[in-house]
Each structure stands twice: as structure tokens, then as C-alpha cells.
Amino acid sequence: MSSDLVPAAPETASKLDAVLGPAAPDNRISDATRDRITRSVPENTRAAYERQWAAFTSWCQAAGRGPLPATAETLAEYVNHLADLDRAPSTIEQAIAAIRTVHRHNGHPGQPDTAAALSVLKAHRQDRAQAGKRKRKAPPVTxxxxxxxxxxxxxxxxxxxxxxxxxxxxxxxxxxxxxxxxxxxxxxxxxxxxxxxxxxxxxxxxxxxxxxxxxxxxxxxxxxxxxxxxxxxxxxxxxxxxxxxxxxxxxxxxxxxxxxxxxxxxxxxxxxxxxxxxxxxxxxxxxxxxxAGGPTEAAKKKVPVAFIAAHGRWSPLSPQVHEYVRAVDRWEDNPMRGIGL
Incomplete structure (x- = not known):
């Protein structure tokens, strides 16, 4: 997210990019500076974090809990609330990241502690797996x-x-x-x-x-x-x-x-x-x-992973690009292929 120079005030923290720090002269920044800091954050990320923070503060208000700084117990209870709503684990991970980001920008680095919240999330993943629920992936357009x-x-x-x-x-x-x-x-x-x-x-x-x-x-x-x-x-x-x-x-x-x-x-x-x-x-x-379709077809042609990663602007070690390649390899390099079943 944006620089720690721009903390989010509690009363307006649902808008992460429209806030000022303390009134002391050394903590003031110009509108132009704030604008550039705001634009340094990908728009989709900023919008998603704002939605997550707004949802968290709304829940805190209803539950009679303080959102900033939030305790480890409050975060764990909120994650449990999201699990009860059967939110996807990736959505819950994003919520945790957003909450921690706002805390860091308000001078509370490392808060709230996530150990208990992550334990709740782990159990939620296990419950979903037992129920046969899996992450729905967009099919590659091959x-x-x-x-x-x-x-x-x-x-x-x-x-x-x-x-x-x-x-x-x-x-x-x-x-x-x-x-x-x-x-x-x-x-x-x-x-x-x-x-x-x-x-x-x-x-x-x-x-x-x-x-x-x-x-x-x-x-x-x-x-x-x-x-x-x-x-x-x-x-x-x-x-x-x-x-x-x-x-x-x-x-x-x-x-x-x-x-x-x-x-x-x-x-x-x-x-x-x-x-x-x-x-x-x-x-x-x-x-x-x-x-996803491009790397999938390229993998079928045995194009080296490094070339695929460079073309698609992934890191050569990106687990995502390797996932596309593995999806092809599990069929083409299948140990059962040609056995004659």
C-alpha cells in the first residue's frame, strides 16, 4: 500500500488515500505529494482494501469492538465471522492484509497479531475441504x-x-x-x-x-x-x-x-x-x-518456462506460471500414459 507518511485517521479510515497525519508541521504533506503516494498503489488493490476496511469497521461497530487499534482477539473473531459467512479463504486473507495495512499506516506496526486469526482460517479451510468445496478457477481461454x-x-x-x-x-x-x-x-x-x-x-x-x-x-x-x-x-x-x-x-x-x-x-x-x-x-x-490461455498453449509446445514467464511479465520463480505448465505436464508427462490399461 501507500507510504507510511500517510496514516489513515480512524474517523475516515475507510478511505485509505484521503487522510492527513498529525497537525505537526513535520507531519504535513501537500496535496500533490498525497496524490502521487495514492497513485503509487494499484487502483484495484486500493479499492479492495477500502472495501475490506469498511466491512471490518462496520462489524466492529455492531459487535461493540474497537477497530483501531484492534486486538488479536477482535481480528480472530472477525475472521470467525467471515468463516461463518463461508467467505473464500482468499477473501479472508485479503481482509487480514487490509486490516494490518491500516494499522501500520496509523503507527501500529505488527498489530493486530494474526496467530489466532490464521488458526481460525486454517480450520475454515479444512472445513471447506471436508465439505468438498474447492477454489473455483477461471478456465484458461485456450x-x-x-x-x-x-x-x-x-x-x-x-x-x-x-x-x-x-x-x-x-x-x-x-x-x-x-x-x-x-x-x-x-x-x-x-x-x-x-x-x-x-x-x-x-x-x-x-x-x-x-x-x-x-x-x-x-x-x-x-x-x-x-x-x-x-x-x-x-x-x-x-x-x-x-x-x-x-x-x-x-x-x-x-x-x-x-x-x-x-x-x-x-x-x-x-x-x-x-x-x-x-x-x-x-x-x-x-x-x-x-x-492463462497463452501460457497453457505455450506449455503444450514445450516453450521453456523462463520464456513464458518473461513474455507474461511473471517472475521466473512465480508459482502461478508454473501452475499453468504443470496443468499441461500432468497429462503429457503422465506416468500412466502408454502403459496400455
């Missing part, structure tokens, strides 16, 4: 569902052209939805070999060093990144648009809007296209499936 979703678009419309760019770049870049939403028209360069796409900053590039992603030409006319992006840019140019956001809102009347699609809008389009394509389990598909 080539077959990708082409089905592309076929569900109408290339004669602006929305169809844009959606094809969204799908193809999401897959070929192994892109996060936030990266797709942030793309600008000048970030895409055509070369003899394909495309070079500039990702100005991302979740794992907090210093905004940027990364250039090379995407080779494709062999299928409907999913070739060069053809798909060129068709969309030509359509924008006919409307006099040659700069600004790459992926733009299009209203229900099919008219182009000025603003960029948000990460949430990107996710909603992927869900809608999965449903339109009639995919099995369409309700499970998300924009993350595009990011």
Missing part, C-alpha cells in the same frame, strides 16, 4: 474457446472489431485486464514480423520501467494479431481517432465513446463473449482466462 469467442463477434461492427482486439491481445500478450485497459494507440507498433506492444506499467512493474511485448504474425485470418489490430485501427482512423485509448467504450447504439474501457469492463466483455459463444461453463470465464 485456442479452441478463443476462436469460438472470436466467431461470436461481428467484424462488421465497431464492437466486434474492438472485441477481437481485446481477445487476441489478451491471449497473445498473456495480459492482465488492467494492462489491456491501459493500452494507448501509440503503444502498438507494426513491424515486418508482427506487433510490438508497449506495456507502460503493470502489477509487477511498480517502478513503471515498461516492457515491450513482441507478438508474431498469426496464421488464422480471424485471430492474426496484425490483421485484427490493423482492422480496428483503420476503423478508428475513419472516425478521426488516431490517438488515445486503444480499447474504448462503445454504447448500445454502436457509437464510439471517448473513454477507455476499465479493467472491469474488459472482464465483463470476456464473460459476455463466452456466453455468446455457448462455451461449456461460460459463467466461469473471466479476463484472467485470456492471461
Amino acid at each position: 485456442l479452441a474457446p478463443l476462436r469460438a469467442m472470436i466467431d461470436a463477434t461481428d467484424p462488421a461492427t465497431l464492437a466486434g472489431l474492438r472485441d477481437r482486439v481485446l481477445l487476441v491481445l489478451g491471449f497473445a500478450m498473456m495480459a492482465r485486464r488492467s494492462e489491456l485497459a491501459s493500452l494507448q494507440i501509440p503503444d502498438v507498433t507494426f513491424t515486418e514480423d508482427g506487433l510490438v506492444v508497449l506495456v507502460r506499467s503493470s502489477k509487477t512493474d511498480q517502478n513503471a520501467a515498461g516492457a515491450e511485448i513482441t507478438i508474431p504474425r498469426g496464421s488464422h485470418p480471424d485471430s492474426d494479431p496484425v490483421r485484427v489490430v490493423r482492422a480496428w485501427l483503420d476503423a478508428l482512423a475513419e472516425l478521426g481517432v488516431t490517438d488515445g485509448p486503444l480499447l474504448r467504450h462503445i454504447n448500445r447504439g454502436g457509437r464510439l465513446q471517448g473513454g477507455s474501457m476499465s479493467g472491469r469492463a474488459v472482464n465483463e466483455r470476456v464473460k459476455a463473449l463466452a456466453k455468446a459463444a455457448g462455451l461449456d461453463g461460460a459463467e466461469l470465464y473471466t479476463a484472467h482466462g485470456l492471461r
Whole structure:
């Protein structure tokens, strides 16, 4: 989260980025400084932590407990409350992280102690496992569902052209939805070999060093990144648009809007296209499936993990990218394969 220079006052702590420290001169910061500190935090993270802190303070008020500083017992009881609501373990982990972050920003580092809360969470995981509940994962958008979703678009419309760019770049870049939403028209360069796409900053590039992603030409006319992006840019140019956001809102009347699609809008389009394509389990598909589809197909081609990780902007030791590879290897390198059962 943001710098410890910006503690969250109890009365306004539900907004982590809109608070001041003590009135002493040495503790004052300007609006411009606060703005930059706030913008250093990924928007999705900040929004999620604000929601978690608001929920915690609301529960504390109802339970007659103090949220700041909260005791270890209060945190454990809150985690137990979330477990009673059958919240996903990942959601509870996020709540704990948010609560600890607010405490750190208010001068209470290391508080509240999480030992008891984590024990409650461990028991909750065990209870869910015994009940047969597992984490629901978004299916990877591999080539077959990708082409089905592309076929569900109408290339004669602006929305169809844009959606094809969204799908193809999401897959070929192994892109996060936030990266797709942030793309600008000048970030895409055509070369003899394909495309070079500039990702100005991302979740794992907090210093905004940027990364250039090379995407080779494709062999299928409907999913070739060069053809798909060129068709969309030509359509924008006919409307006099040659700069600004790459992926733009299009209203229900099919008219182009000025603003960029948000990460949430990107996710909603992927869900809608999965449903339109009639995919099995369409309700499970998300924009993350595009990011997962690329490494899954690359692993089938035996592309080295280090190359996949670099292309998708993961750490070479990222457990996530190895999970995609293992999902392929457990079938291709299965010890029962070829035994003759």
C-alpha cells in the first residue's frame, strides 16, 4: 500500500488515500505529494482494501469492538465471522492484509497479531475441504474457446472489431485486464514480423520501467494479431481517432465513446463473449482466462518456462506460471500414459 507518511485517521479510515497525519508541521504533506503516494498503489488493490476496511469497521461497530487499534482477539473473531459467512479463504486473507495495512499506516506496526486469526482460517479451510468445496478457477481461454469467442463477434461492427482486439491481445500478450485497459494507440507498433506492444506499467512493474511485448504474425485470418489490430485501427482512423485509448467504450447504439474501457469492463466483455459463444461453463470465464490461455498453449509446445514467464511479465520463480505448465505436464508427462490399461 501507500507510504507510511500517510496514516489513515480512524474517523475516515475507510478511505485509505484521503487522510492527513498529525497537525505537526513535520507531519504535513501537500496535496500533490498525497496524490502521487495514492497513485503509487494499484487502483484495484486500493479499492479492495477500502472495501475490506469498511466491512471490518462496520462489524466492529455492531459487535461493540474497537477497530483501531484492534486486538488479536477482535481480528480472530472477525475472521470467525467471515468463516461463518463461508467467505473464500482468499477473501479472508485479503481482509487480514487490509486490516494490518491500516494499522501500520496509523503507527501500529505488527498489530493486530494474526496467530489466532490464521488458526481460525486454517480450520475454515479444512472445513471447506471436508465439505468438498474447492477454489473455483477461471478456465484458461485456450485456442479452441478463443476462436469460438472470436466467431461470436461481428467484424462488421465497431464492437466486434474492438472485441477481437481485446481477445487476441489478451491471449497473445498473456495480459492482465488492467494492462489491456491501459493500452494507448501509440503503444502498438507494426513491424515486418508482427506487433510490438508497449506495456507502460503493470502489477509487477511498480517502478513503471515498461516492457515491450513482441507478438508474431498469426496464421488464422480471424485471430492474426496484425490483421485484427490493423482492422480496428483503420476503423478508428475513419472516425478521426488516431490517438488515445486503444480499447474504448462503445454504447448500445454502436457509437464510439471517448473513454477507455476499465479493467472491469474488459472482464465483463470476456464473460459476455463466452456466453455468446455457448462455451461449456461460460459463467466461469473471466479476463484472467485470456492471461492463462497463452501460457497453457505455450506449455503444450514445450516453450521453456523462463520464456513464458518473461513474455507474461511473471517472475521466473512465480508459482502461478508454473501452475499453468504443470496443468499441461500432468497429462503429457503422465506416468500412466502408454502403459496400455
